[in-house]
Amino acid sequence: MNWFGNFYRSALGKKAVMAVTGVILFGWIFLHMVGNLKLYLGPVHLNEYAHFLRAMGSPAVPESFALWVSRIVLLVCVVLHIHAATVLTIMNREARPVGYRDRDYPSATYAARTMRWGGVIIALFVVYHLLHLTTGTVHPSFIKDDVYHNVVTGFRVWWVAAVYIIANLALGLHLYHGLWSMFASLGVTNARVSKWKRAFATTFAVVITAANVSFPLAVLSGLVR
Amino acid sequence: MNLTLHVWRQKSRDTNGSFATYQASGISPDASFLEMLDVVNEELIAKGEEPIHFEHDCREGICGSCGMMINGTAHGPMGGTATCQLHMRHFNDGDEVWVEPWRARAFPVIKDLIVDRSPLDKIIQAGGFISVNTGSAVEANTLPIPKPVQERAMDAAECIQCGACVAQCPNGAAQLFTAAKISHLGLLPQGQPERYERVLKMVEVMEEHFGSCTLFRECEAVCPKEISTEFITRMNKDYLTAQVKR
Numbered sequence: 001m002n003w004f005g006n007f008y009r010s011a012l013g014k015k016a017v018m019a020v021t022g023v024i025l026f027g028w029i030f031l032h033m034v035g036n037l038k039l040y041l042g043p044v045h046l047n048e049y050a051h052f053l054r055a056m057g058s059p060a061v062p063e064s065f066a067l068w069v070s071r072i073v074l075l076v077c078v079v080l081h082i083h084a085a086t087v088l089t090i091m092n093r094e095a096r097p098v099g100y101r102d103r104d105y106p107s108a109t110y111a112a113r114t115m116r117w118g119g120v121i122i123a124l125f126v127v128y129h130l131l132h133l134t135t136g137t138v139h140p141s142f143i144k145d146d147v148y149h150n151v152v153t154g155f156r157v158w159w160v161a162a163v164y165i166i167a168n169l170a171l172g173l174h175l176y177h178g179l180w181s182m183f184a185s186l187g188v189t190n191a192r193v194s195k196w197k198r199a200f201a202t203t204f205a206v207v208i209t210a211a212n213v214s215f216p217l218a219v220l221s222g223l224v225r
Numbered sequence: 226m227n228l229t230l231h232v233w234r235q236k237s238r239d240t241n242g243s244f245a246t247y248q249a250s251g252i253s254p255d256a257s258f259l260e261m262l263d264v265v266n267e268e269l270i271a272k273g274e275e276p277i278h279f280e281h282d283c284r285e286g287i288c289g290s291c292g293m294m295i296n297g298t299a300h301g302p303m304g305g306t307a308t309c310q311l312h313m314r315h316f317n318d319g320d321e322v323w324v325e326p327w328r329a330r331a332f333p334v335i336k337d338l339i340v341d342r343s344p345l346d347k348i349i350q351a352g353g354f355i356s357v358n359t360g361s362a363v364e365a366n367t368l369p370i371p372k373p374v375q376e377r378a379m380d381a382a383e384c385i386q387c388g389a390c391v392a393q394c395p396n397g398a399a400q401l402f403t404a405a406k407i408s409h410l411g412l413l414p415q416g417q418p419e420r421y422e423r424v425l426k427m428v429e430v431m432e433e434h435f436g437s438c439t440l441f442r443e444c445e446a447v448c449p450k451e452i453s454t455e456f457i458t459r460m461n462k463d464y465l466t467a468q469v470k471r
Contacts, residue, residue: 007468010428010429010432010464011432011437012428012432012437012461012464012465013468014437015437015438015461016461016465088437091396091432091436091437092395092396092397092398092436092437092439094330094436095329095330095331095396095397095398095434095435095436096328096329096330096394096395096396096397096436097330098328099328100294100297100325100328101231101244101297101323101325102296102297102323103297104296104297104298105441105443106298106304106443106446106447107441107442107443107445107446108395108441108442108443109441112439112440112441113441115439177440180440181439181440183458184438184440184454184457184458184461185440185461186461186462186465187458187459187460187461187462187463187464187465187466188458188462189455189458189459189462194455194458
């Protein structure tokens with residue numbers, strides 16, 4: 001732990017932690033998207049899948065145990081990811097207190113430049129998303145265990161669908177830069193890997209965003225009812 | 226050609242600066258940016274005004290003394306060149322040009338366009354060297370180094386410590402500089418004994434003065450020696466390896 005504290009104190013260490021937690025969160029987001037595709041198979045499939053997530057691991061472990069383990073892992077990742085980002089942002093602002101009159105960016109992508117605000121948007125969205133479809137606190141007609149009903153009635157409200165679409169576009173940009181830059185943060189110099197990192201980041205950013213945006217669009221257009 | 230210059234003027238470290246506007250007239254398109262400033266300065270001196278102060282030495286693009294933000298880009302619009310090697314033909318007659326000093330907390334303005342870049346020296350002092358007894362040079366072929374390794378080490382060693390990477394970086398980070406210095410030693414056999422100690426020490430001093438990397442790759446775009454950000458990845462690898470080893 002002392003070693004980790006020492007490592008985490010350095011900015012390069014924080015970047016490595018952000019990369020590792022980012023990969024874990026990305027892996028989870030990918031599985032979440034794949035699971036959600038069951039929306040297109042109808043209520044029985046989606047609700048069965050939701051039930052499976054709770055029952056996962058039983059009877060070897062109590063029901064919901066595996067689900068809570070993964071939730072705790074994700075929470076730790078989110079906390080570390082945001083903490084590192086915040087500390088580094090403060091450090092960077094302090095390192096460049098005065099800007100230029102007419103700043104030109106010859107190289108930085110829009111995705112790279114919006115990492116910080118994109119991250120804030122995603123974090124706020126995650127809170128809303130949990131209150132909306134996990135706890136149902138802000139859902140007008142939430143039925144526990146009927147995920148399909150909750151998703152479809154939720155997305156029928158146009159502004160809710162818009163919130164999901166905007167947040168997932170922000171997520172796509174965040175992934176586009178994050179999935180590419182994590183290779184540098186982790187010091188992956190292998191030439192064969194490096195050749196594919198841009199394609200890797202682009203593919204997963206596009207696939208995840210397209211699929212996630214398709215859910216509210218499918219409900220709004222009446223394709224999924 | 227005629228240009229309108231807006232140049233940052235600042236008397237000293239402790240005073241506030243501001244932009245002053247000058248007309249540069251009758252400038253040859255073959256003049257370098259510094260020669261253009263020389264012409265303006267001669268007129269200022271003739272009028273009894275304080276000339277624009279800027280750092281320069283070799284004017285061949287190899288010493289790393291000169292450097293300024295020109296229209297919001299370090300070393301100006303051309304890429305792969307220091308300010309002294311930027312020629313006025315890359316501008317248009319009648320252009321308005323904004324000239325600012327490097328901006329970073331680590332680089333306080335000393336006067337006008339001159340900044341104090343000594344924190345870069347502190348990074349070097351922390352480990353940017355090889356500890357060997359000096360003496361006559363060893364016969365070159367006693368230590369065979371593969372050509373591709375030589376070339377890569379040389380790509381990193383091209384760094385002239387001008388500070389453009391820090392100036393261009395929105396985080397005021399010196400990653401490209403530090404990575405280049407770490408790599409040109411770390412790639413060669415002579416640099417191996419201190420390789421991991423070096424990266425730990427140099428990164429520690431770097432982080433005391435400068436920001437952290439967000440992979441914007443702005444530094445690479447303005448580096449007069451076109452040093453690749455791949456060296457930053459390499460530095461991260463050595464740093465993480467060093468952390469695991471210790």
